[in-house]
Amino acid sequence: MLRDEQIERYSRQLILSQVGGKGQEKLFQAKVLLIGAGGLGSPCAYYLAAAGIGKLGIVDSDKVELNNLQRQILHSTPDVGRPKVISAQEKLQNLNPDVEVVPYEVRLTSQNIMEIIKDYDVVVDGSDNFPTRYLVNDACVLSRKPLFHAGILRFNGQAMTIIPFQTACYRCVFPEPPPPGLVPSCQEAGILGVVAGMLGLVQAGEVIKYILGVGELLTDKILLFDALTTTFRKVKTHRNPECPICGENPTIKELIDYEEFCGLRRREE
Numbered sequence: 037m038l039r040d041e042q043i044e045r046y047s048r049q050l051i052l053s054q055v056g057g058k059g060q061e062k063l064f065q066a067k068v069l070l071i072g073a074g075g076l077g078s079p080c081a082y083y084l085a086a087a088g089i090g091k092l093g094i095v096d097s098d099k100v101e102l103n104n105l106q107r108q109i110l111h112s113t114p115d116v117g118r119p120k121v122i123s124a125q126e127k128l129q130n131l132n133p134d135v136e137v138v139p140y141e142v143r144l145t146s147q148n149i150m151e152i153i154k155d156y157d158v159v160v161d162g163s164d165n166f167p168t169r170y171l172v173n174d175a176c177v178l179s180r181k182p183l184f185h186a187g188i189l190r191f192n193g194q195a196m197t198i199i200p201f202q203t204a205c206y207r208c209v210f211p212e213p214p215p216p217g218l219v220p221s222c223q224e225a226g227i228l229g230v231v232a233g234m235l236g237l238v239q240a241g242e243v244i245k246y247i248l249g250v251g252e253l254l255t256d257k258i259l260l261f262d263a264l265t266t267t268f269r270k271v272k273t274h275r276n277p278e279c280p281i282c283g284e285n286p287t288i289k290e291l292i293d294y295e296e297f298c299g300l301r302r303r304e305e
Contacts, residue, residue: 042134046088054250060088064134066247069093069156071144071172073120075232076162076186076239078110083240085128089247091136092128093156096120097143107229144168146291149175158182158246160239166213167294173198173206174291177281184242186235191228191263193235196254196273197242201282203255208276208283213294231263 038046038057049055066089070077073096084092100108100115100123108120115123121139128137140152149171153159159181161172169187176183176198183198185206198205238259245251257270281288 042088045132045134049087054248059248059250062247062249063088063244064090066158067091067093067156068158068160068243069095069153070160070162071095071168072162072164073108073110073124074098074104074162074164075107075188075227075229076236077160078108078124079233079236080160080162080240080243081110081124081128082131083237084243085132085135085137087240087244088132088134089243090134091138091156093138093140093152094121094124095140095142095144095152096124097141107227107232109233144171146171146293149291150179153179153181156181158184158243160184160243162186162236162239169206170213170294171291174281174288176200177205177207178291182246184239184246186239188227188231188235190225191231193231193261193263195235195238195242195259195261196257197246199253199255204273204275205279205282207281208279209258209273211276211280228263231261234261234263 038060043050046060050057050060068084068089070081070092073094081092081094098120100111100118100120102116104111105113110124110127111120119141121141125137125139128135142148153175159172159176161169161183163169163172173183177200180200185198186193186195242254245253256274257272260269260271275282277284280286
């Protein structure tokens with residue numbers, strides 16, 4: 037039974053036939069892990085918390101920097117220098133005390149990721165680098181956790197939803213990380229803040245639809261967004277039978293860290 041205050045808080049979605057009381061209960065019971073409290077994770081976390089997701093885990097080892105505030109809306113000027121996960125936890129619990137927010141101030145590695153994701157129903161990838169992106173994909177496939185991916189750069193973004201062994205995974209489309217220097221980072225090439233907002237909200241919408249079991253997910257397709265032309269388009273994908281992680285004869289059977297492959301060195305914790 038919903039409390040009177042909850043009925044008021046969620047009234048605009050409770051009246052939706054696809055949600056109602058039963059759907060709201062599904063949201064209350066859901067456990068979602070967000071990788072990153074940055075440009076993608078900030079808007080995604082805000083809307084998942086507002087919708088009443090019961091448990092939100094947030095993984096991020098970074099501290100808030102002034103240059104983050106152009107797009108990372110979970111944080112504000114007084115948060116500069118503070119851990120992002122603590123800043124995020126405070127904002128989200130102030131927004132909605134119903135939500136349990138669990139901060140993980142760690143950098144994901146092949147050694148800790150399986151232990152972190154095991155308690156969650158789904159995973160949202162808001163990471164900003166290829167090593168983490170491939171690590172998260174591989175861990176979710178091996179543990180059969182639905183994964184909601186997005187990536188952003190300059191004026192563009194992409195998103196896809198992955199149901200392991202049912203739909204195309206990230207490696208089905210991009211089998212290996214790009215060689216060092218081929219793809220610039222947002223730090224090198226720039227990013228329009230609203231692009232992060234658009235794609236983070238797409239991720240939140242996909243998570244909510246998945247939990248409720250409604251609508252059509254971004255499975256076996258990639259959604260591409262161009263802010264300069266304000267256009268969306270979808271590109272069809274498919275499971276690759278030769279995929280190294282979810283194919284018929286997988287060659288990846290354990291997790292590895294990709295920093296060396298991608299020409300990146302871990303910063304000191």
